[in-house]
Amino acid sequence: xxxxxxxxxxxxxxxxxxxxxxxxxxxxxxxxxxxxxxxxxxxxxxxxxxxxxxxxxxxxxxxxxxxxxxxxxxxxxxxxxxxxxxxxxxxxxxxxxxxxxxxxxxxxxxxxxxxxxxxxxxxxxxxxxxxxxxxxxxxxxxxxxxxxxxxxxxxxxxxxxxxxxxxxxxxxxxxxxxxxxxxxxxxxxxxxxxxxxxxxxxxxxxxxxxxxxxxxxxxxxxxxxxxxxxxxxxxxxxxxxxxxxxxxxxxxxxxxxxxxxxxxxxxxxxxxxxxxxxxxxxxxxxxxxxxxxxxxxxxxxxxxxxxxxxxxxxxxxxxxxxxxx
Amino acid sequence: xxxxxxxxxxxxxxxxxxxxxxxxxxxxxxxxxxxxxxxxxxxxxxxxxxxxxxxxxxxxxxxxxxxxxxxxxxxxxxxxxxxxxxxxxxxxxxxxxxxxxxxxxxxxxxxxxxxxxxxxxxxxxxxxxxxxxxxxxxxxxxxxxxxxxxxxxxxxxxxxxxxxxxxxxxxxxxxxxxxxxxxxxxxxxxxxxxxxxxxxxxxxxxxxxxxxxxxxxxxxxxxxxxxxxxxxxxxxxxxxxxxxxxxxxxxxxxxxxxxxxxxxxxxxxxxxxxxxxxxxxxxxxxxxxxxxxxxxxxxxxxxxxxxxxxxxxxxxxxxxxxxxx
Numbered sequence: 001x002x003x004x005x006x007x008x009x010x011x012x013x014x015x016x017x018x019x020x021x022x023x024x025x026x027x028x029x030x031x032x033x034x035x036x037x038x039x040x041x042x043x044x045x046x047x048x049x050x051x052x053x054x055x056x057x058x059x060x061x062x063x064x065x066x067x068x069x070x071x072x073x074x075x076x077x078x079x080x081x082x083x084x085x086x087x088x089x090x091x092x093x094x095x096x097x098x099x100x101x102x103x104x105x106x107x108x109x110x111x112x113x114x115x116x117x118x119x120x121x122x123x124x125x126x127x128x129x130x131x132x133x134x135x136x137x138x139x140x141x142x143x144x145x146x147x148x149x150x151x152x153x154x155x156x157x158x159x160x161x162x163x164x165x166x167x168x169x170x171x172x173x174x175x176x177x178x179x180x181x182x183x184x185x186x187x188x189x190x191x192x193x194x195x196x197x198x199x200x201x202x203x204x205x206x207x208x209x210x211x212x213x214x215x216x217x218x219x220x221x222x223x224x225x226x227x228x229x230x231x232x233x234x235x236x237x238x239x240x241x242x243x244x245x246x247x248x249x250x251x252x253x254x255x256x257x258x259x260x261x262x263x264x265x266x267x268x269x270x271x272x273x274x275x276x277x278x279x280x281x282x283x284x285x286x287x288x289x290x291x292x293x294x295x296x297x298x299x300x301x302x303x304x305x306x307x308x309x310x311x312x313x314x315x316x317x318x319x320x321x322x323x324x325x
Numbered sequence: 326x327x328x329x330x331x332x333x334x335x336x337x338x339x340x341x342x343x344x345x346x347x348x349x350x351x352x353x354x355x356x357x358x359x360x361x362x363x364x365x366x367x368x369x370x371x372x373x374x375x376x377x378x379x380x381x382x383x384x385x386x387x388x389x390x391x392x393x394x395x396x397x398x399x400x401x402x403x404x405x406x407x408x409x410x411x412x413x414x415x416x417x418x419x420x421x422x423x424x425x426x427x428x429x430x431x432x433x434x435x436x437x438x439x440x441x442x443x444x445x446x447x448x449x450x451x452x453x454x455x456x457x458x459x460x461x462x463x464x465x466x467x468x469x470x471x472x473x474x475x476x477x478x479x480x481x482x483x484x485x486x487x488x489x490x491x492x493x494x495x496x497x498x499x500x501x502x503x504x505x506x507x508x509x510x511x512x513x514x515x516x517x518x519x520x521x522x523x524x525x526x527x528x529x530x531x532x533x534x535x536x537x538x539x540x541x542x543x544x545x546x547x548x549x550x551x552x553x554x555x556x557x558x559x560x561x562x563x564x565x566x567x568x569x570x571x572x573x574x575x576x577x578x579x580x581x582x583x584x585x586x587x588x589x590x591x592x593x594x595x596x597x598x599x600x601x602x603x604x605x606x607x608x609x610x611x612x613x614x615x616x617x618x619x620x621x622x623x624x625x626x627x628x629x630x631x632x633x634x635x636x637x638x639x640x641x642x643x644x645x646x647x648x649x650x
Binding site for chain 2: 085088089091092095096099100103104127128135136138139141142240242263264266267268269270271272274275276278279280281282283285288289291296297298
């Protein structure tokens with residue numbers, strides 16, 4: 001089985017789907033001739049031509065708007081937005097139109113559209129290149145939101161997202177694009193949307209995370225184990241719709257939960273998970289649900305990035321605080 | 326003292342500030358000659374002229390972008406977006422620029438601007454005219470978010486927002502623009518931002534609401550009182566940065582909490598209020614906290630609106646559930 005990085009797995013997923021289904025196309029800034037700013041679409045224009053691997057103008061609103069039209073007319077466009085921080089220009093098209101087509105047409109139209117974007121910090125980038133804006137899209141009814149944490153999941157989830165009849169916002173944690181390799185099957189396989197993965201079983205506390213933070217959590221768990229703590233780790237994978245059952249089953253077993261995310265704290269997915277667990281499981285909780293998050297400021301430039309992003313030490317502290325409550 | 330509706334109080338606040346400070350201007354679609362779609366800016370162009378009450382093209386992105394430039398160069402623009410659902414075209418300017426100027430310049434510049442918009446449902450309107458998007462802005466660091474629930478607060482909060490050195494998103498519950506009148510002092514007064522108000526003292530259940538939902542919650546807590554449930558009602562008034570102390574103190578007294586929001590549930594602002602209590606006062610909770618919220622679908626059109634919006638009956642049910650748990 002080939003060993004792939006996360007970015008290679010993304011590339012492979014698109015190639016597999018473009019070979020299987022001639023209505024699948026990729027489009028975005030530099031995705032064609034250049035192969036994408038992170039090489040996610042490398043080789044696709046050569047194999048599938050300029051009509052299925054489309055270099056667009058530098059205009060995010062136009063990219064998503066055009067993709068919506070294509071999807072309504074029977075194509076399955078995968079629109080790439082070059083960085084998380086360039087998504088707001090396309091926000092209107094995403095939340096006011098893409099998210100609503102099924103509802104607006106009373107189910108007569110669906111919108112098989114994927115918007116891919118690299119997500120999060122950790123690559124020493126400039127402003128608008130390190131954001132974690134998932135909460136905006138999770139709060140928008142009609143969208144699905146997916147964030148993989150490893151190459152195997154990335155390929156299987158992206159294939160599912162492309163086949164999904166509704167719009168999917170697919171965020172790729174850019175700092176682990178090339179951080180490690182993993183066995184990734186060749187050809188076609190899908191990982192269902194809406195299903196979290198229990199990465200590690202444990203009994204003392206449930207740690208919930210997604211994207212690049214999952215790797216940070218894995219290291220933190222190893223440290224916690226040296227101190228005799230047994231941590232269950234849930235990788236959400238799909239952030240909307242949430243796999244509520246997996247979360248609640250785990251927390252009702254451990255009685256404690258910590259959420260680790262890169263995004264700023266206020267009104268984030270972390271807040272939603274705390275609220276959900278409090279509403280459904282308060283009487284089984286042995287400690288307040290912990291949140292280990294970015295701070296409520298814009299993510300800083302590279303010299304201060306390490307102070308902003310939750311690291312192994314902060315996740316470990318969060319675990320210890322919750323367990324010793 | 327004059328009796329005013331909420332929209333008259335808004336108009337009065339704008340007039341008071343425009344008289345006091347020649348750098349305050351209003352701008353937006355139809356705000357000048359026409360006086361605004363809801364008459365919020367009526368008479369301002371007549372009194373202050375076309376240079377201070379500016380009719381703009383139908384282009385929300387341009388309205389907010391221009392206002393940012395004005396605020397940077399010494400004016401205090403109050404930009405009107407005609408409806409909540411028309412704010413996404415301006416989203417990029419709001420979150421990627423307005424919210425970040427102070428941070429981006431390391432405090433050398435700040436941005437004294439207000440973006441006003443009629444907010445939330447209940448007026449039997451078409452699509453994009455009934456949204457409750459406060460969570461998008463509550464998750465954006467660098468913004469302040471204000472939602473008044475009555476004429477007195479509306480005037481005092483808007484004056485405070487105009488005088489604030491940073492960008493304020495000021496959302497006006499359009500359903501109660503003319504629902505009732507209240508005594509509103511003439512001339513100049515402010516209601517400080519970031520201070521919630523206890524609008525009914527009680528000992529059994531803390532009810533937190535804002536905007537139209539506070540208006541309905543006032544009726545709901547009276548109904549609950551008839552059933553011997555003594556609620557403490559908090560009008561949040563400022564969503565960001567919010568008054569955590571008032572909420573925590575109240576829940577420490579009552580041990581129970583219901584949060585009401587008109588927005589869809591998932592990742593809405595109510596989740597942050599529950600997370601706050603989880604963090605600061607879980608030890609006193611006698612029942613799981615509860616959100617009464619809209620379902621996670623797009624706001625429906627007129628005929629189904631009443632099934633979607635939380636009403637007095639649903640709020641009372643929520644209070645009963647938490648009281649009896």
